[in-house]
Amino acid sequence: MTAELICVGTELLLGNIVNTNGAYIAQKCADLGLSMYYQSVVGDNMRRLCKCFRAAMKRSDVVILCGGLGPTQDDLTKEAVAKVLKRELVEDKKSRRHIEKFMKQYLRNTPEKTITQNNWKQALIPEGAIAVENANGTAPGIIVEEGEKVVILLPGPPGELIPMFENQIYPYLHKRQPEIISSRTLKICGIGESQAETDIRDLIQRQKNPTVATYAKPGEVHIRLTARAADEEAAQKLIEPVARELRNRFQDKVYTEEEGKTLEAVVVELLKSRGLTVTTVESCTGGALSARIVDVPGASDVLKQGFVTYSNKAKRKLVKVKKSTLKEQGAVSRKCAKEMAEGGAGAAGADGALSVTGFAGPEGGTDQYPVGTVFIGCTFKGKTRVKECHFNGDRSSVRAQAVVNALVLLRQCILEDSPADIKKTSSSSE
Amino acid sequence: MTAELICVGTELLLGNIVNTNGAYIAQKCADLGLSMYYQSVVGDNMRRLCKCFRAAMKRSDVVILCGGLGPTQDDLTKEAVAKVLKRELVEDKKSRRHIEKFMKQYLRNTPEKTITQNNWKQALIPEGAIAVENANGTAPGIIVEEGEKVVILLPGPPGELIPMFENQIYPYLHKRQPEIISSRTLKICGIGESQAETDIRDLIQRQKNPTVATYAKPGEVHIRLTARAADEEAAQKLIEPVARELRNRFQDKVYTEEEGKTLEAVVVELLKSRGLTVTTVESCTGGALSARIVDVPGASDVLKQGFVTYSNKAKRKLVKVKKSTLKEQGAVSRKCAKEMAEGGAGAAGADGALSVTGFAGPEGGTDQYPVGTVFIGCTFKGKTRVKECHFNGDRSSVRAQAVVNALVLLRQCILEDSPADIKKTSSSSE
Numbered sequence: 111m112t113a114e115l116i117c118v119g120t121e122l123l124l125g126n127i128v129n130t131n132g133a134y135i136a137q138k139c140a141d142l143g144l145s146m147y148y149q150s151v152v153g154d155n156m157r158r159l160c161k162c163f164r165a166a167m168k169r170s171d172v173v174i175l176c177g178g179l180g181p182t183q184d185d186l187t188k189e190a191v192a193k194v195l196k197r198e199l200v201e202d203k204k205s206r207r208h209i210e211k212f213m214k215q216y217l218r219n220t221p222e223k224t225i226t227q228n229n230w231k232q233a234l235i236p237e238g239a240i241a242v243e244n245a246n247g248t249a250p251g252i253i254v255e256e257g258e259k260v261v262i263l264l265p266g267p268p269g270e271l272i273p274m275f276e277n278q279i280y281p282y283l284h285k286r287q288p289e290i291i292s293s294r295t296l297k298i299c300g301i302g303e304s305q306a307e308t309d310i311r312d313l314i315q316r317q318k319n320p321t322v323a324t325y326a327k328p329g330e331v332h333i334r335l336t337a338r339a340a341d342e343e344a345a346q347k348l349i350e351p352v353a354r355e356l357r358n359r360f361q362d363k364v365y366t367e368e369e370g371k372t373l374e375a376v377v378v379e380l381l382k383s384r385g386l387t388v389t390t391v392e393s394c395t396g397g398a399l400s401a402r403i404v405d406v407p408g409a410s411d412v413l414k415q416g417f418v419t420y421s422n423k424a425k426r427k428l429v430k431v432k433k434s435t436l437k438e439q440g441a442v443s444r445k446c447a448k449e450m451a452e453g454g455a456g457a458a459g460a461d462g463a464l465s466v467t468g469f470a471g472p473e474g475g476t477d478q479y480p481v482g483t484v485f486i487g488c489t490f491k492g493k494t495r496v497k498e499c500h501f502n503g504d505r506s507s508v509r510a511q512a513v514v515n516a517l518v519l520l521r522q523c524i525l526e527d528s529p530a531d532i533k534k535t536s537s538s539s540e
Numbered sequence: 541m542t543a544e545l546i547c548v549g550t551e552l553l554l555g556n557i558v559n560t561n562g563a564y565i566a567q568k569c570a571d572l573g574l575s576m577y578y579q580s581v582v583g584d585n586m587r588r589l590c591k592c593f594r595a596a597m598k599r600s601d602v603v604i605l606c607g608g609l610g611p612t613q614d615d616l617t618k619e620a621v622a623k624v625l626k627r628e629l630v631e632d633k634k635s636r637r638h639i640e641k642f643m644k645q646y647l648r649n650t651p652e653k654t655i656t657q658n659n660w661k662q663a664l665i666p667e668g669a670i671a672v673e674n675a676n677g678t679a680p681g682i683i684v685e686e687g688e689k690v691v692i693l694l695p696g697p698p699g700e701l702i703p704m705f706e707n708q709i710y711p712y713l714h715k716r717q718p719e720i721i722s723s724r725t726l727k728i729c730g731i732g733e734s735q736a737e738t739d740i741r742d743l744i745q746r747q748k749n750p751t752v753a754t755y756a757k758p759g760e761v762h763i764r765l766t767a768r769a770a771d772e773e774a775a776q777k778l779i780e781p782v783a784r785e786l787r788n789r790f791q792d793k794v795y796t797e798e799e800g801k802t803l804e805a806v807v808v809e810l811l812k813s814r815g816l817t818v819t820t821v822e823s824c825t826g827g828a829l830s831a832r833i834v835d836v837p838g839a840s841d842v843l844k845q846g847f848v849t850y851s852n853k854a855k856r857k858l859v860k861v862k863k864s865t866l867k868e869q870g871a872v873s874r875k876c877a878k879e880m881a882e883g884g885a886g887a888a889g890a891d892g893a894l895s896v897t898g899f900a901g902p903e904g905g906t907d908q909y910p911v912g913t914v915f916i917g918c919t920f921k922g923k924t925r926v927k928e929c930h931f932n933g934d935r936s937s938v939r940a941q942a943v944v945n946a947l948v949l950l951r952q953c954i955l956e957d958s959p960a961d962i963k964k965t966s967s968s969s970e
Contacts, residue, residue: 121755123576124723125567126764129559132581137555146553147588151562151579158577181734182754183744212932215912216732219929219945226738246933269758269937325556390827390848396834397820397827400848404826407902407935409850415858416848418820418830424845424888458854472837505837 111287113144114170116162118178118187119266120153131176131264131271138275142283143291143338144172154178159190167194171259172283177266179249181228188236188252188263195256197236205241205250206233212248242278246270253282260286276370292345293320293336296356298363299329299373299518306331309359313352320349329514330373362525373517374402380524381412386461386490388520390416391429391454393441393467394484399513415458419450429453429465442467442479444496451487451494462490462523464516468499470508484512488523495523541717543574544600546592548608548617549696550583561606561694561701568705572713573721573768574602584608589620597624601689602713607696609679611658618666618682618693625686627666635671635680636663642678672708676700683712690716722775723750723766726786728793729759729803729948736761739789743782750779759944760803792955803947804832810954811842816891816920818950820846821859821884823871823897824914829943845888849880859883859895872897872909877926881917892920892953894946898929900938914942918953925953 115135121127132149139146148170152162159178166173178187192199209232213225232249235241242251247270252263262279264271284290298306307314307324310333314322320337335352339345357364365376381388390400390413400416403409417428422441425431430453431446439445450465468484475481482501487494497519501511545565551557562579569576578600582592589608596603608617622629639662643655662679665671672681677700682693692709694701728736733756737744740763744752750767765782769775787794795806811818820830820843830846833839847858852871855861860883861876869875880895898914905911912931917924927949931941 120753122562123566123579124570124766125563125565126755128563132552133555133558135555136553140554147583147585148592149553149581153577155577162578180756182737183741184753215930215932219927219931220730220732220735222732222735226734228738229734246937267756269933269940273934323556392827394834395831396839396843397822397830397846397848398834400827401825401831401939404824404828404848404850405936405939409826413826413848414851415854416827416850418827418834418843418846418848420834420840420846421844428845506835509831509835 111144111171112169113139113146113172113174114166115139115146115149116166116173116175117149117151117266118154118159118175119151120155120184122151122177123153130268131266134268134272135174135176135275138280139172139174141291141293141336142280143287143289144283154184154186156186156190156193159186160194163190163194167256167259167261172262173259174262174264176264176271179232179252179263179265181226181232181248183228185231188234191252191254191261191263192236195236195254195261197238197254199234200237201230201233202235202241202250203233204243205235206230208243208250209233209248242274244270245273245277251279253279289338290341290345291336291338292342292349293334294346294349294353294367295369296333296335296353296360296364297366297371297373298331298333298360299365299514299521300363301331301360306333306360310356313355317352320345320352322352328510329518365521372406373514373521375406377517377521377524378403378406378409378412380521382408384524384528386524386528387412387414389413389454389458389460389463391450391463391465392416392418393420393425393450394470395466395509395512395516396420398509399464399466399516402513402517414460417454417457425450429457440476440479442469442476442483442485444485444498447485447487447496448489448494451489451496455489462488462520464488464520466512466516468508468512470505470512472505482508484508484515486512486516486519488516488519490523490527493523493527495519541574541601542599543569543576543602543604544596545569545576545579546596546603546605547579547581547696548584548589548605549581550614552581552607553583561696561698564698564702565604565606565705568710569602569604570721570723572710572717573719574713574717584614584616586616586620586623589616590624593620593624597686597689597691602692603689604692604694606694606701609662609682609693609695611656611662611678613658615661618664621682621684621691621693622666625666625684625691627668627684629664630667631660631663632665632671632680633663634673635665636660638673638680639663639678672704674700675703675707681709683709718770719768720771720775721766721768722772722779723764724776724779724783724797725799726763726765726783726790726794727796727801727803728761728763728790729795729944729951730793731761731790732756733761736763736790740786743785747782750782752782758940759948795951802836803944803951805836807947807951807954808833808836808839808842810951812838814954814958816954816958817842817844817888819843819884819888819890819893821880821893821895822846822848823850823855823880823895824900825896825939825942825946826850828939829894829896829946832943832947844890847884847887855880859887870906870909872899872906872913872915874915874926874928877915877917878919878924881919881924881926885919892918892950894918894950896942896946898938898942900935900942902935912938914938914945916942916946916949918946918949920953920957923953923957925949
């Protein structure tokens with residue numbers, strides 16, 4: 111089956127936003143074994159949108175449109191689809207109730223008092239279509255089955271589109287595919303993409319089913335194995351030997367093979383399984399590290415508190431960094447990172463601590479430690495390690511890399527210093 | 541004049557890379573006053589590429605193709621263009637010399653010894669076309685003037701494409717364009733998109749030049765005014781009266797009219813201009829609020845430290861929340877948010893503090909305060925406000941909304957409680 115994507119929105123044609131939905135949906139379609147030959151972007155204009163959609167319906171089996179489902183007059187996507195498919199727009203009762211509930215919740219936070227009329231427009235769907243609930247917004251997604259073809263309409267904001275696709279559209283499309291495509295991703299940390307690719311070049315070239323592909327993520331490399339087979343079990347049989355070979359080559363650099371599991375989730379699990387708590391002491395990352403750990407549901411079992419020690423005074427007062435260290439070595443130094451971690455663990459009464467101090471830029475930096483230099487400290491059970499990193503990129507990029515590298519260091523320390531069999535007996539999670 | 545963009549590359553259709561060239565070129569075309577109605581992505585396939593290019597030539601004045609100019613067999617863009625325009629491919633001597641020079645330099649850094657034959661293919665251009673030197677790579681850009689129309693071929697790597705566009709293509713197109721397009725964005729916080737649109741529906745409908753359009757961002761609404769005129773000054777004259785009308789309607793909800801300026805940057809500026817410092821006390825956001833403030837270069841002047849008080853014990857120990865408050869009202873309560881803010885300001889010795897406590901989910905919540913309930917506290921100069929919010933969405937979404945709403949509350953408190961004329965004399969930034 112072939113799929114085609116139409117992204118709707120004048121803001122894309124004006125270059126105000128980057129079309130990340132395009133890459134996301136293309137990747138998912140590839141996972142599903144759908145062949146995509148065309149993507150288009152078209153503005154909020156009825157005539158051109160209809161023209162684009164008509165051409166797509168002629169040449170593709172699955173046509174996905176994203177954007178233009180909102181409450182405003184600009185939002186024309188489903189009107190265009192209804193027009194081309196010659197269907198009336200009718201109100202979907204369930205969607206209306208969802209909008210009402212969602213908006214009532216929303217209105218509690220604002221001085222606005224009533225749900226404006228234009229919101230109800232979002233409950234309209236083409237006659238005979240399937241409304242897809244939007245957990246994170248008001249506009250439902252829509253599936254229209256038109257003969258052998260399928261039209262799928264999705265809301266534009268990635269925060270609404272992605273969960274809807276993962277939970278509802280992907281399973282729907284998966285069912286329509288006769289041959290299944292199954293993939294497994296081995297997620298690897300602590301190694302760069304070009305090195306990873308070099309290490310497995312023979313597999314990439316030799317393997318046809320499953321195929322082997324590498325994807326670089328900030329601070330991580332994901333290796334995806336994708337097999338085509340009659341059913342899931344047959345696909346897994348093809349995948350397993352290659353996965354085993356990869357595990358042999360990368361050893362404990364492979365932190366998970368579970369879809370949707372993040373590095374921070376793995377770290378939280380490791381801590382939980384050993385009954386350990388950790389605290390964070392952050393300078394240049396300013397809370398981004400603790401925020402990422404707290405993003406994991408249940409993180410409260412392992413992280414009770416954290417410190418943002420942005421100024422030298424805060425480093426001294428909150429986590430007892432020595433005045434002499436700051437004076438002689440500076441706040442961006444191996445010694446300061448060590449003292450931040452050790453002092454943080456003490457102040458929080460935690461089993462361990464992770465510290466980050468560096469020059470994120472654009473200002474700051476010294477000859478010895480230019481912008482991009484970051485020291486990451488990790489202490490557990492009296493043993494402290496400090497890693498010196500040198501990152502490229504702007505302020506945001508340096509900070510993001512520092513966060514990932516801190517998580518990688520934490521994982522490494524737990525694995526090496528607290529093997530799984532030495533568990534604290536006090537842990538409630540065991 | 542109308543422009544159309546065709547991005548060529550199977551890696552885009554597979555979602556392996558995000559199409560940032562699309563946004564870049566779209567923005568430049570908008571700046572030039574070229575109206576872009578269509579963008580497409582097509583793979584490295586001769587038949588589909590020709591079809592796509594033919595359609596574009598029919599409907600647009602300027603057709604820009606990017607990608608597919610490299611040395612490999614996959615690279616088909618200029619072959620397709622030459623075929624459709626019925627021109628021979630001929631070698632451009634200057635381009636050949638450039639390739640030779642460039643490759644000799646490149647070979648000095650690699651173990652490879654000779655220039656492979658396929659490189660010379662890059663010196664071929666359609667007969668009568670203009671070769672555009674590529675300062676950062678081997679494949680030249682190409683301009684083909686075809687009657688009144690123009691076809692522009694650009695290399696795909698952004699590091700080659702962007703400098704070539706800035707230095708050579710932009711000036712070329714500018715000469716052909718009699719009119720310019722200029723736009724200004726008013727960024728608004730503390731109001732939803734549907735309400736904002738309702739408030740300015742008359743302007744959206746009445747205004748043709750400038751046009752008025754709204755865009756929803758998490759917790760914000762952006763209103764863009766876009767004018768077409770002979771020059772920048774004339775465009776601004778058209779925009780200003782409409783901007784004034786919007787400022788009248790939204791008053792201090794408009795937080796900036798500067799391109800690229802974020803809400804957090806405005807908040808940091810407000811604090812700096814008044815010589816105020818702030819601290820953060822975060823429970824469910826776990827450091828995401830302080831991280832967002834620290835994202836602003838120079839944030840160290842206003843935020844010296846922050847607290848992540850995820851557990852009750854941390855709330856008591858670090859920021860002196862009363863045991864009785866936690867016992868009687870719970871950690872997610874108006875009173876706890878108040879005490880977190882006040883205690884945090886005291887502990888940090890800051891002029892003010894922002895606190896966040898709530899149920900981000902998926903676990904937690906009570907009948908009175910279900911998942912999505914967040915209390916945000918803000919204290920300044922002895923006056924504390926607490927805002928009760930009820931957010932929709934998953935854990936990440938609730939936390940993201942809490943962060944934006946905290947920034948909005950902080951901005952509101954500064955504007956109302958610390959008018960610009962009452963400045964602290966001790967501030968170093970004045």
